[in-house]
Amino acid sequence: MTKKILITGITGQVGSQLADYILENTPYDVIGLMRWQEPMDNLYHLTDRINRKDRISLFYADLNDYSAIARMIREIQPEYISHLAAQSYPKTSFNIPIETLQTNIIGTANLLENIRQLKEVDGYDPVVHICSSSEVYGRAKPGIALSEETQFHGASPYSISKIGTDYLGQFYGEAYRIRTFVTRMGTHSGPRRSDVFFESTVAKQIALIEAEYQEPVIHVGNLSSTRTFQDARDAVRAYFLLLEASEQGKIPCGEYFNIAGEEAFKLPEVIEILLGMSTRRDIRVITDQERFRPIDADYQMFDNTKIRSTINWKPEIPARQMFADLLNHWREEISKGKIPLNR
Template sequence: MVLALITGFTGQVGSQMADFLLENTDYNVIGMMRWQEPMDNVYHLSNRINKKDRISVFYADLTDYSSIYKLFETKRPDVIFHLAAQSFPKTSFDIPIETLHTNIIGTANILENIRLLKQKDGYDPVVHICSSSEVYGRAKVGVKLNEDTPFHGASPYSISKIGTDYLGRFYGEAYGIKTYVTRMGTHSGPRRSDVFFESTVAKQIALIEAGLQEPIIKVGNLSSVRTFQDCRDAIRAYYLLSVESQKGNVPCGEAFNIAGEEAFKLPEVIEILLGFSTRNDIKVQEDSERLRPIDADYQMFDNTKIRSFIDWKPEIPARIMFKDLLNHWRDEIKRGRIPLNR
């Protein structure tokens, strides 16, 4: 029986990764989390966790080497989906050191523990290193980004993910650890954190519909053009790559873009979400506090490489993804979970 570890278990991607594995495989799952993390995204799994029904929780912190050592020494997962990170680019301008420490040192703690255990007794798991499309940063307009496109960090977050990306490749090439690196483009859907653009727009619409906010959506820079994909499609790609890696079909340290194939200007995203609203009086207003010092304004991707390794393509239309996201926030508010207006 395959044992899978998910770091970042309580986040959007981590929680949906757990859902996918429990629903579509016979894997047992360990969700790694810090003891004080919010459980909002995984309450639906609490009963299964309590009963130890194919899923359990292990408390650890990426930046605490000893807790990571204890995890690997005692549990020995066969597949590791390393999804934990400080993942919000704008926040990284306010907490650059924490972002760098969590994302780079945290990843190094995982890989170094595996290296030492492999050297000690042959422990040899598959390790998925989650990088980000933000590593490409300020790409040239009109250029489709592939895996050989040079990196150009445009935030402390993107720089931290460049470090994470290189660590995944280095430990694969230097020590033969079965790593693969993914650079996921903009992704969304239910459970998307409200600090991200399309989610904060959907959240504000839901708040306005509930009479909890004036009919004004506050936004940052709207000049960006990017692809969007449903997180659930990306998770399927993560899993399929892990299967091929277990078979030895993915070279150690190989990197893959995973991106949607529908592109939107950000004002178009607002228009789509407003089209789902019960209100027709909502205005849009720029908020200077939501602007980044530098933005990754243009992100269009080439999925050719990943589609040569696995039978995969995005299947959930972006409009359904946006509607599901808005309904997620409506449901949260109906349940009395009133989000902060940020």
Template sequence: MAKKILITGITGQVGSQLADYVLQHTDFDVVGMMRWQEPMDNLYHLTSRINRKDRISLYYADLNDGAALSRMLRDLRPDYISHLAAQSYPKTSFNIPIETLQTNIIGTASLLEAIRQMREVDGYNPVVHVCSSSEVYGKAKPGVPLSEETAFHGASPYSISKIGTDYLGRFYGEAYGIRTFVTRMGTHSGPRRSDVFFESTVAKQIALIEAGLQDPVIKVGNLSSTRTFQDARDAVRAYFLLLEASEKGNIPCGECFNIAGEEVFKLPEVIDLLLSLSTRDDIKVATDEDRLRPIDADYQMFDNTKIRAAIDWKPEISARQMFTDLLNHWRDEIGKGKIPLNR
């Protein structure tokens, strides 16, 4: 019987790309947890397989419904769980802090507690990937690469919620022996990246300008940040390799890992690169006050030593290719008549 992986948050960029990776590189069955009203845009290329139940299916549940999570685990009993579902937008979290904390902290606790209770009853013991975020480091000290031992400094309700998520993943591994591990992914992008994130909104605006749907001015927020970038398709490969290593017992319960790109950009350099890929040469850049956060995580440089010692992994997709694919993604979406909000 094929092994089964449950991906919470499968409709997101990373969840959908993890599903793609598993379907392409393994014989595992994939089950994606989603809320019934979520958009399916990132899964349309898989709907024929989903309809045929060809190694992939969907399960409707919500992190804020503990009973639904328990029922899902009893029904599915997955061998692996990659917990990616979250309220994942830092800027939005300033407007909905309570929902962000409820979904990301209490929702994660509900999932892990349901696993713990099943383990006590019948020994159920899946490998559980808990997705934290590099945002846990928040207002980090410039000039010092961030390692797994760097102190946390929440810079948004989102980052504070992910600090809670991070601690929960480690606690349930260390206290109860659940085979958890925690990942803190640095800035990641590529096709399907939501337009609420910096480089994606820039690419989206360039595509809108090229299509004659926006004046030739890109609106941006704070550009003082320096960070590494990586393609999410590289990151999901790391996720899967960590799942395999944990199953083999090569990773202690509750271990945490940074996963980050190794190409460094100041945000104006990202704009310049994307503009160099445009068919237009008259595009200007302007600051939009509505895009500024009350506080920013403006230094995101990482030390990948720990993860590269644990698994045979390194980023393979260049940043230029990632940004090219991102811009082409928005050109394709707009070319299909899907006109996105200017946000």
């Protein structure tokens, strides 16, 4: 029987690209968890296959609905689970802190608790990937590479929610021997990146300006941050290799890994790169106080030693190619008449 992988948050950038990777590189079937009202933009290229149930299908449920998650786990019983669903926007989390904490912490607990109970009843024993975030490290000291043992520092409700998610993944692995592992992905981008994130909103605004939907002015927030960038398509490859390694018993239950790019940029450098790819030469950049967070994770440099010693992986897509692909993504979307909000 063909093995199944459940991807929660399949409509997001990373979830949809993980689905693409699984369908292109493995024989496994994909089941995507989504709420019925979520936008399908990142899955339109797969809707024909979804309609035909050609190795990919959808399950409608909400992480906060315990009984719906219970029904999903009982019915599907996937061999692999990649738990990516979350309220994933740090700045937005300052406005909706309770929803962020509820979805990311309690939603993750709902998933893991249902797996635990089914394991006790009939021995169900999947490999479970819990997606945390590099935001758990918060405001780090400049000049220090973040390793997996760096102290957590909650710098937003989102960051705090991911600290809870991270600890839940570790706890259920250590306490109940569920084959969990936790990933803390650094800044990642490329096609399908949501426009609420820095480099994507810059690329989107450039594309809007080129199409004459916006005056030649880009609005940005805090530019003092320095961080590594990686393409999300590299990250999902790491996710899958870790799933395989865990199934093979090469990863202890509850283990945790940084996954980050190895090219670092100050945010003004990212703007310069994207502007250099534009067809316009008259674009100005303006700092907008409304785009600032109360606290920012303004230094994120990572140590990838642990993951590179566990699986045969390293980032392969150059950052400049990632930025070009991101800009072209927005150009293509806008050319189709999909005019995004200016945010």
